[in-house]
Structure formats: structure tokens, C-alpha cells
Amino acid sequence: MLKGYLKYFLNKLGWFALTFVFAFLLNFILPRLMPGDPVAAIVSRFAQGMSNTSGVQAIYEQYTELFGTNKPMTEQFFIYLKNVARGDFGFSFSQYPRTVADVIKSSIWWTIALQFPAIIVGWLIGNTLGALAAYLKGGFDKVLMPISLFVSNFPTFGMAVIFMVVFGVNLKWFPTSGGYGFDLIPNFSWNFIQSVIVHYQLPFWSIVVIAIGGQAIGMRSMSIYELNADYVKYSRFMGIKDRKIVGYVFRNAMLPQVTGLALSIGTMVGGALVAEIVFSYPGLGTTLLRAVLGQDYPLISAVTLIITVMALFANFIIEILYGFIDPRIKATQSD
Amino acid sequence: MANTMLEVKDLSTKYVTRFNEGVYAVDRVSLKVEEGKSLGIAGESGCGKSTLALSLMGYYFPPLHYMNGDITINGNNISGLKAEDVRKTILGKEVAYIPQAAMNALNPTRKIIHFIEDVILEHEMYVTKKDIYGRAKKLFETLGLPPEVLQKYPVELSGGMKQRTVIAISVMLLPKVLIADEPSSALDVTSQKMVIKMLKHLMEAGFISSMIFITHELPLLYNVVDDIMVMYAGQIVEKGSSHEMVFDPIHPYSKGLMGSIIVPEKGLRDVKLTAIPGVPPNLKKPPAGCRFAERCRFVRPECRVTDVAMREAEHGRMYRCIIPEAELREAYAREEHKNG
Amino acid sequence: MKHILQQVFRSGKFVTGFSIFMAIILIVVFYPMIITDAPLSIIGQGTFFPPGIYVSVYDSLSSTTYILNLDDATTKRITNKLNDEDRVSIKEWLVAAGIPESEIDTTDTQKLLDQWFTNYDSQKNVPGMTNAKRNYYVRLNTALKSLLSPEAAAVMQVNPLNNELEQIGTINQTDYVNVGEVANIRILPLGTDNFGRDVLTELVSATRVSLQIGFVAGIIATLIGLTLGLLAGYIGGFVDDIITFITNLFIVIPPFVLLILISFSIGQEQRGAFTIAVVIGFTSWVWTARAVRSQVISLRNRDHVNLSKLSGHSIVHIILNDILPYILSYVIMAFILQISSGILAEAGLSILGLGPRTTDVPTLGLMMNWAMIYQAHILGNWWAYMPVLVTIALITFSMNLMNTGMDQIFNPALRD
């Protein structure tokens, strides 16, 4: 059994590593496919809005070196690799003289603390509701399903805007933007924590609601499918009580939902990033927006790399957990 | 006289679809199976064989609904019992069932032994898991199944092995009646043989006291069961001993059905029961009168007027036709003569 | 084929989705034939004019005036002028002047005015009142008085001969013009946006462009996905391994990240709506490829395919005749899904500022982006973003309904 799991784990690990290498390569190659000297293009774009010419010059030189644009591609790659391995992404154009690493360090935790709990909570609630809809049928199903269908078709940013207008602007229950009160300095005072919690609600729930919609629909059809499966009928006629059968069914219906989550986490993260922007939440989404507005290439590149790694990692964790909860994995891998 | 294991009188059940229409798939069926005997049920696809199998156990859940009739299993009338009592005291214990698609009859994420535990713990109070394992192991060994199967998940078993495992689980509690719904139709030839051998063995070794065997492969039925019933559009149209039913059918439908397989050649063993021209009636609105009238070559105007009752023939045989047995036989003889 | 269509149109969900979608298409096609304005032309000077009927004041002056004596005209006029803040301020003053709070009702305009005029005294000093506030009350008082006074307003014009201001007419409170006789009226059902453009006209045009983006992206994604899926599923072996590997890679790498990188690399100038559509198409074929592959694998050993192989048909023939027809429903469903997700992807990109360049055509995403940048949602200018959101939701919702309807027809196992 354990051997089976180990095999599964190593398999996934290898796969994860390969994907990571590939994502890294993409991140390196895509911007270099731009015609012309990327550094010149980047810096000239950026320099349009900058009055400090010595600053531009400094950045230009630094980037020529960082990118190694005068060297052949393979060498450039190893320079990039070395820099990234050290966590050195250079200076941020738009927030000079802050380094990219610094900018990311101050926003990444916001994103992690917002998105992953939201996606997981949305997943849990959505699956519970979907299972209930399949099992209870009737009125509950008739009300829940059209709502879920409609909600799941909404773009995440749309839900964010609506939440903001309803609960932030009109009802004034929650603040409409930022991660904490603009007059506060991050520290561990009760005041600050309270402010963070209050600011957390709207972005959090708008991501949750979107996730609920999609998951509920998936879980409902999975459960209906399982409820009609032959083993349900057989178990019933062998005298097993309904409560136990429902247990079988939901466990089996949930398993594909777990892999579904692993597969769709990349898409979900994309939607949630845009939701951050709506609320000016101080996470990676907003950082990305500022980087785009400031034509801040190094920051964009680093943020996209980090987001990819986060999504890959989440995916990996889910797959690993999946190996634990689906007994078939251990069983079928061992022989 | 031998004990009656299962007796059903005028049992009717229906499906209620989500548009609230009734599908009257079992209509006033009566049958009787005695200890040590096996009964085969044959009929075209969609005639209600599986529905009858499900209805015989006295445990109904949507979309299937009980309408009326009595079911007596091993002397106890179970029609009046509460569903919960039927579940605890009858299912698995008195009557067990092997579903049509036994390939998928096992929960894919539960080990075989755990499912067996679930089944036994529903019916017996003071057993330990160790006892259950011991019993299961012994049963599997007796039935020629490797006991390692117990520790496996269904995905790890081949189709034939899965089917035999399901059968073994079904007889775990030594039921009086075993209802097998096409237990071998989805399997390859070797596995089919093993399954049939296993079912015969179950009867001989006393794991079960009687059996109902459903299939549309008549040659198989002829080899396995003592009596055969032919079903058409939710009703029994004829019953008798398997030899008589195959070589001397009375009802025009049985005649047509058997006609196609009198010589069970190799190539014919898969012939589906569609040799008779025409299609069966819609069970949502069964026609008045004889349900077979539409396709019957001896049809008369009276056929479509009132329900046709079962008639008795020699050796306790029964058939559902307004034309007397003798006349039918004459007609068959004339046809045979004409065809040379 | 005809049979399948009949079946599909019997599904209530499909029909609902289809009707919504067709309605959108019809509006997008016929609206520009009726309203021929350029969607991006700036007509309003200023931001976010609310929806309504705009009547030219100048033309009203030169139209025939009719005198209507209506009893409630004055009250209505004042009710309209006094906003909630004014009412609260009046209340504050009255309370300071010693009127018990219980006797003041800010919703009863007539009573409030009576109380105001009997009690207000510009000389009286309320403790704690700033100078600004005092001036505000004076202004408010004059404004209210002039509304109540039956005096006419004068209309002046500069005489071109001597450059002097001359009175050319008066406007009484009882003067009316017939809207039908005013030369210039503009109906702005959804007001104007932050640049002063007619939101409705812009929205219709944006919907058209976004749908086009969706279609182009969908066609590209479906073609790539279909080709890869067919190859992987039918040929199998090494080809399958490679394609599956690539597909799995692109499934876990967030497609949005790829979109961002590519869009940014292309640069603002090169980013037309069509380019964006192509980029979206190239980053969203994975799901189709996956689905097609597994369908083809389950098909490729069916009897009819084997028969076709035995009769020596070419791969292309087999794929076209024996495989494609069986997966067509899946492919169509995937295509529909791609369209709606393409529209959403464009919107997401545009909000990030990486959408199509902003100068030639509007898209739903760009409209959303503009509204957000100009804080329409915080300022309460719902007409600038709500119609956009509703349109996006209607499009995706209608497409998903069509899909669900088809799914129920083609996958009876899920039917319920």
C-alpha cells in the first residue's frame, strides 16, 4: 500500500518539477520573442514617464546586465536562472528604487491569505450545497440550481463590483478598498488586525460566492450520477441503510471534485487576481495592475512567475492529498 | 410436498417518471418457486424482467412504486411489513439479488471485505469484524475464489472475478431465494461458464434454497433452470417446465420466441429475442385486451376487447390466450406442414 | 442531423439560452442600422451624465411658450431643488433655533419650508457655526426665496451691433414648452460614460466586438484542441504521450498568466481586438483537447471504426466519417464554452490594462476598465458598469444554458 503511494508521490513530484521547468522557460522566452532589443524597448517605454535621466541610464545598464541581452540566448538563460535562484529580479521600474523582490514580498502574503482560504471555503460550501441539492431534490434544488448557474457564469470581477456597490458603497457595512485602513501602519495591534479583517470580507466573499456556484453545479451532477450508479441499487437490496449509502455516494462524488479543483485552480487564481484589483487589495493582482500601468516589465515577469509557482504548488498539494483520500490510487499503483 | 420458498400473487408495480407518468412494467404477476427449484424468466428487452426482479423483494424506492399484490417468502407474507423491517429482516437474508450490471455493482472506493462487513452488520448484531473476515474467507474458499480478493478494491478485479465476487457476497447470509438478473450477459464466454457453474453449485451445496434466473439467452435458461416463465409487456404469458416451454410452447409469443432457438447452435447463442416482427406496446398506456394482439398472427377481434386470463393446460402449465390450446397446436402443425 | 436539432430544441434550457443569445445578436445587428452614430464619438462635455432625456435649453427658449397654471408646480420645484443634505442642514438650524426636534419632519417639504421662513434670521448666530456654514444658509435662503417668488427670469443676449447686453425676453414660472417642438433632444437611455460617450451605443458596439473576439478565440481554440485531441486519441502511442504531456502542462499553468505575458510582450500598439482574440484562442485550447482525446479513445475500438479500418479507409476518412460525427456534440459544446470564456478572458485582460488598444473599438472589458478607472462604481454611476456586467452575464449565462440543455440531451446519464 505504502509503496503504491510512494510511487504515486514520486510520479507527481517529477511531474511537478517538469512543469515548473517548462513554466520557467516560458517566462523566460515569451518576452524575448518581442522584436528588437527587449531592454531598450522596456526602458524606453518606461522612460516616457520618467524625468530622472540618470535613473533611466542606471536602469538601462542594470537590465542589460541582468538580461545579458548582448549575449547568446543560452547564456542569457543561465544568467536569468542564476538571478532568479538568488531571488534577484532586479529593480522595479515603476517603484524604483524598490527591488522587485521587495515589492513581491510585501504583496504575496495578502494574495495567499485571500485566495486560498476563499477558494477552499467556496469549494467546501459549493460541494455541500451541490450534494444536498442532489439528495434533497425538490424545492431546494429548484432554487439553488438556477442561482448557482447564474452566479457561476458571472465573471469574478463582476461579482466583486456588485458586492462592493451593495455592501460597501450603499450599505456601508464594509470598506470599499485596500487591505487595511489607509491611516494605519501595519503592525500587530488589535486596531490594525480588526481593520484587516473588515477589509478582508468583501474580496473574500466575492471569490467564495463565485467558487460556490461552479462547485455546486459540478457536485450536483456528480452526485446525481453516483446516486443512479449500480452499486447504490445493489447496496440497497443487500439491506444497507440509506444513511450509509449516501456516505458512499458523496465520497465517490467528491473525489472527482478534488481533481477538478486541482485542475481548475489555475483558472480560479486568474479570476481572483482581477477581483483583487476591484478592491485595490494590496496583493499580487493589484501589484500586477500597477506594474502594467507603469510598464514595469521586471515586476510583471516576476509576478507571473510567482503566480504560476503558487498555482503549481497548490495543484501539487491537492494531488498529493488526493492520493491519500482515493484508495484506488494506492491500490492500483502498487502492482 | 416441498416447501414453497417464494410465492407471489397478483403483484403489480409501476415506475413514476419525473413527468409524473406511470410506466406499468409489472402487471398482476403470480408465481411460485419451491425449495430446491429454479425458475427462469425470459422475454424481450424492456418487457419488465428486471422490474419484476426488483419488485419481488418487497422493498420499493422511487421511481419504482408498489401497487398491489402479496409476496410470501419462506412462509412469511412480507407485503404488509414496513420498509425498514423489510430491509433489516428480509433483504440479503431471505432474498438476495444479483443486479443486471454486476460489473458496477460494487462501490469502487470500498474494499470488498469492508462492504461485506457493512452488509453483515446491518443484519446481525453481535459479530466482530474478525468473525466476519473468517466467514468471508471460508465462503470465498468454498466457492473457489481466492481470499485475497477480500482485501482488494473492485477496480483491481477482472470482470468475471467481480461478477463472482458479487454472487458470493449475495449468498453470504444464505438467502432462501436468489434472484439473478442476467448475471452472465456482460461477460466473456469463459467467465460466463464459471458464473453458471457457480450458480448451479450454490443450489447443490445448499447456499441458497431456490433461484430465479433472468435472461434473454434461452439456451442458457434451458440448461440452468427447472421451470420457465415467459413475460410480455409486463405480464406473464406462459409458464411451464423448461423442457416443455422450449420444445412445446403454447402461446404464440412463446412459440415465436422459442422458434428462433430450437437448435441452440453456437452462432445462435447471442440471438436477442426480437425475432418476432413488430414492437411491444408502450407500457405507459398498455392496450386493452391481449397485449400481444398487435403482433399476433392469430389475432381475432375479441382479443382486443377484454383482458385475457391465464388458462390452465396439462401438467399444471399456464398460458394467456383466448384460443384454446388444441386449436393453437393445430395451427402450429398446419404451419409446420406448409413449411415442409 | 434534423432529428438531433429537433431534440435539442425540445429542451427548455436550450431554448431559453438560445432565445437570449439570439436577442443579443439581433440587437447587435439591428441597433447600428437605426442609430448610426460612431460608438466612440464624444458627445458629452464632462463625465457620467445620468440616463435620461436631454433637452436643449437654447432651443427651448426659442420654442413657442405655453402657459400652464399647475397647483403643485412650486412644491415640485422646491422638492427637486432641496436635496437630502439641505434638508438635514435646515433641520440643524431649526433645532439650534429652538424648535423641538420632534416637530421637524425633513420629508414634508411644505411644512419644512414654512418653519424655515418663519424662523430663519440671517443675523442670528448659532453657536459653533463656521463662517462657511453661515454663508451657506444665506445662499440657501436666497435660492429658496427666488424659487418661491413669482418673478420671471430674464433672458439676455449680447447685441452684436453695440456689444451690449440686452434683454430679449422673460421666462415665467408658468411657461412651458412642448418637447416635441424643441429642435434638439437627445435621449441617453444609459447616460454617458467617463469620456462623455453615449453608453448604450458604445455598449452595443462593445458587445459586437466582444462577441467577435469570443468567436475568433473559440474557433481557434476549438480547432487546435480538436486537432490535438484527435491526433492524441486516434494515433495514440508516442504522439499521444507528447500531446497529453503538453496539454497537462498548459492545464496547470494558469492560462491567465500566459495571456498577460503574451499581451504585454505584444505591446499596446500592436494589440488590436483581433490580436487579442487570437492570443486568447491560443491559450485556451487545453480543455477541448483533453475532452476530445478521451472521447476518441473510447470510440476508436468500436466496431464501426474497426470495420472502416478493415475496409482500408484512410485515417482522414475514418476520422471524418467514423469519429467526428460521434464527438460533434461535445465539440460544439466545448466551442460554446470557449466563446463565453474568451469573452471573460478579454474582460479580465482589459481590466488589467492589457486589453485591445483603446482607440479603435470598444469592448465589454474596455468599458468595464474605463468605468473602474474613473471610479464609477464608487461614485454611484451605475449606468457606466452595470449594463456591461449584465451583458456579460447574459451572454455567458445564455451560452451555458444552451450547453446544459445539450448536455441533458446527449448525456442521458446526467439527466434529471
Ligand SMILES: Nc1ncnc2c1ncn2[C@@H]1O[C@H](COP(=O)(O)OP(=O)(O)OP(=O)(O)O)[C@@H](O)[C@H]1O
Ligand atoms: N427508472 C425507470 N423509470 C421509468 N421507466 C423505467 C425505468 N426503468 C425501466 N423503465 C421502463 O420499464 C420497462 C421495463 O424495463 P426493464 O428494465 O424491467 O426491462 P427488462 O425486461 O429488464 O429489459 P432488458 O432485457 O433490457 O434488461 C421498460 O419499458 C423501461 O423503459
Ligand SMILES: [Mg+2]
Ligand atoms: Mg433488465
